[in-house]
Amino acid sequence: MSEPRRSLPYDLRVFLLALLAGLPGSAATLGLLWTGDLSAKVQWTLSVVVLAVHLGAAFAVRERVSRPLQTVANLLAALREGDYSVRGRGARPDDPMGEVLMEVNALSATLREQRLGALEAGALLTQVIEEIDVTVLTFDAEGTLRLVNRAGERLLGLPRAHLVNKGAGTLGLAELLEGTVPRRLTRTFSVEGGPYELRRGTFRQGGLPHQLVVLTDLRLALREEEREAWQRIVRVLSHEINNSLTPIQSIAGALKDSLEQGNRPPDWEEDARSGLGIIERRSESLARFLSAYAKLAKLPPPRLAPLELESWVRRVVALETRLPVEVRPGPALTVSGDGDQLEQLLINLVRNAVDAARERQGRVWVSWTRPSADAVELWVEDEGPGLANTANLFVPFFTTKPQGSGIGLVLSRQIAEAHGGTLRLENRTEGSGCRARLRLPLQLTGSRADVASLRV
Secondary structure (H helix, E strand, O other): OOOOOOOOOHHHHHHHHHHHHHHHHHHHHHHHHOOOOOOOHHHHHHHHHHHHHHHHHHHHHHHHHHHHHHHHHHHHHHHOOOOOOOOOOOOOOOHHHHHHHHHHHHHHHHHHHHHHHHHHHHHHHHHHHOOOOEEEEEEEOOEEEEEEEEEHHHOOOOHHOOOOOOOHHHOOOOHHOOOOOOEEOOOOOOOOOOOOEEEEEEEEOOEEEEEHHHHEEOOOHHHHHHHHHHHHHHHHHHHHHHHHHHHHHHHHHHHHHHHHOOOOOHHHHHHHHHHOOOOHHHHHHHHHHHHHHHHHHHHOOOOOEEEEEEHHHHHOOOOOOOOEEEEOOOOOEEEEEEEHHHHHHHHHHHHHHHHHHHHHOOEEEEEEEEEHHHEEEEEEOOOOOOOOOOOOOOOOOOOOOOOOOOOOOHHHHHHHHHHOOOEEEEEEEOOOEEEEEEEEEEOHHHHHHHHHHHHO
């Protein structure tokens, strides 16, 4: 097999082309010299001069062409080595080679900025990974631990030097690389904690696949939420029970004192009946409150079935007799939901809207639209005074009505979220009044329904 033909170096080819270009002129000059009437000494001297000029011009052309290319090659080599401080001299826009040097210098400046940005971003990412209170682990394709942050060291109870470059099986972490994610882990590590939420993802480093494992200790968050929930429950129950027990205690004490008196006033029986009536009413109010609280805490999961939207709305609107409620039909749609729960939700919204509209002799109307292919948004709007304070709307037992229980909106939002939807209240921008925006999915898959029921 013959060896591949090797081409001449670029500078040698330029040199030979320069010699070839000047060869006709040199040959003509030498021909005139040797055919003229000159002495041999002059002919040889001039011939040497002509040949020297010819060769010198060829060498000069070669240098003129190859030297800038060598400069550009040196600049590109510096960029390849990561040295972005070098710059080419003679960069100017009115010269082809100057334009090449300008582009190389611009490339060097761009690469320098990008490198600084990458270094700063990498340093920031490293600092964030070290400081967050979440365990971060990375494993290569063979299951070898390649990176662990400070929280991971605390969780595993070993310094980084004893963890990195060890296999997941050796460290007892093989289960972190298997199974579905995200999921909850109840196992214990070297420190007390848990349960943990496991998340896992993939990335490439050096062209090779790696796995990123994130472990979040849910104990503190769950305990904090549990503590806050208990505080809210105790605060609400204490407030409502004290509101009922205080007058009961006062009236009972007054009745006891009246019975212990030897000479009772003539109207003591009427006072006793009035006091007992107050005690009866406050006891009934307390019983209603506790019943409402139990109803809020025991909302069952929705039983999904097809529900035609317009008939659902008209059925609820027909129940409101205090004020005519206008129905502004939207597209014909069917949602998947629990008819009883959704009716209760819409009853609460319509009732609140009518209560607000009656304060100003305004109107109430219900409409709906389809903002996306998989969702419907239903609006209940009124021309009442609007919302003065939106911060406590969904706080259990907060109400601005004299006879309100404070669970209507909370229960409505729970029903909406149980169906995978949302409920928002806002003031109307077109005029006075409020707008309740209920968003529901048109179809709710089994997995989403399970999640929604767990949320309840």
